[in-house]
Amino acid sequence: MNGAHGWHGAQARLPVAIVGGLNTEARRAAVEEILRTVPGSIALHHDLSAAPDGAVRRTVRDARGLLAEGDAPLVNNCACCALREDLVPELLRLADGGGHRLAVVELWESVVPQAMAAVIAAEGAPLALTGVATAVDPALLVPCLADGNDLAEAGLAAAPTDQRTIADTFARQLEYPTVIAIAEGGAADEPAHDADHALLAQLTPGARRVRTGEAALGAALLEGFDVAAAAARQHPACALLPQEYDEHGVSTLVWRRERPFHPGRLYAALEDLACAAARSRGRFWLADRPDTLLSWDAAGGALCVESAGPWMAALPEAAWEMMPAERRVAAALDWHPRHGDRHQHLTFTSPGLDRDALLILLDSCLLTDAEYAAGPDGWKKLPRAFDGLLDPVA
The missing domain is CATH 3.30.1220.10 (CobW-like, C-terminal domain)
Known part of the structure; x- marks a missing residue:
C-alpha cells in the first residue's frame, strides 16, 4: 500500500521515543546510551537557545556522530511553535529514508514531554510513539524543585509568553513519562545519595527507573506508550499521586x-x-x-x-x-x-x-x-x- 510521505507498508514504521529533562548532562548521557546500545538508532534535537537570532537549530546524529544539521524558522516569534512545526516533517523524512530501528527525539531543556508526545501520537503511521523518558541526576532534584525563578530569567523560556518557573517545569517533566533515566553526576556521600533516590522514587510512583550504563534504557523505550493513559495520570481528577x-x-x-x-x-x-x-x-x-x-x-x-x-x-x-x-x-x-x-x-x-x-x-x-x-x-x-x-x- 502506498501512502502519504512515501510510506511503503508496515516495514517503514518508525518507532519514536522522547527523552527530555532540564538536567542537560543527564539527558545527553541518556541519549548517547540509547544510540550506543540500540543498533540503527538515530537522535533528532532542536536547540531553542538560538531562537533570539531568529531560528531553531536542528541536528540529527547517530552513535558515530553528526549526520545532518539545519535551521527551522521561528513561528509567531515562538521557538516552541517552530519545534512543533518542524518535528513531525523531520521524523517523516527519517521514516521515508528507512533503516532506522528507533528515532530518539531529544528535547531541549524546558520543553515538557507531554506536549511533544501529543504531536507525535496525533500524526499516526508511519510514526509510532514507543516510549517517553525524562533523564535526571538525582543530586539535582532538590535544587531544581526549589528553584522558583522564571524560565525567562535563566534563558530557558520556550516562547515570549512563557511564564513557567524552573521548579514547575522540572516537576512536570518528572511526572509525565513512564521511564526515568537516572544519569548520576559526581560522587555524593551515601546519606545524600540515599535521600535523593528516595525523593525520586516518591515523586515518580508510576515510572520505571533505569540507570544509564545498564543497557536497559533503549529496550524500555521500545515497549510502547499510551498517550491517553498518560494524560489521565496527569489530570487532577484522576492523577496518579504519590503514596504515603x-x-x-x-x-x-x-x-x-x-x-x-x-x-x-x-x-x-x-x-x-x-x-x-x-x-x-x-x-x-x-x-x-x-x-x-x-x-x-x-x-x-x-x-x-x-x-x-x-x-x-x-x-x-x-x-x-x-x-x-x-x-x-x-x-x-x-x-x-x-x-x-x-x-x-x-x-x-x-x-x-x-x-x-x-x-x-x-x-x-x-x-x-x-x-x-x-x-x-x-x-x-x-x-x-x-x-x-x-x-x-x-
Missing part, C-alpha cells in the same frame, strides 16, 4: 478529607502550604464552590490553583458516559453518600517534612462542625476569598 511514605529522611504525606475547605482560612494559609514541601499536588474543593474540582500544583514555593472542571457529582447522570473511563473509576472509588466524589486529596513530598505541623494547618482550614452543619445554603455566605485567583478580571 517515609524513607531516608524524605516523606510523603497523603492528606484526604471529606469536608470542604473554608475559603477564607485556606486562602490565608496558601503561602505556608506552598512552602511546606518540595512538591505538592492534588485536588480539593471549596465550600463556596461546591461544583468545581480545583487542582493544586506547587513547587519551588510557587502555587498554582486552577479549575479542572466540574466534579462528577455536579453533572447530570446522562453526562457520565461521555467522561473518560479513568475519571468514572476515580469518582466511584471516592464516592461519598452526601458529597459524591467531592473530597480533599493533597500530597506533600519533601526531605525534612514537618508532618505534624502540616496536618494541623490543613485541618484548621476545613469547615468547623458549626460551619459544616449550615449546609450548602450557608456555605454560599462564606467569604469569596478565591474570586480574584480563579476569576481574574480580563
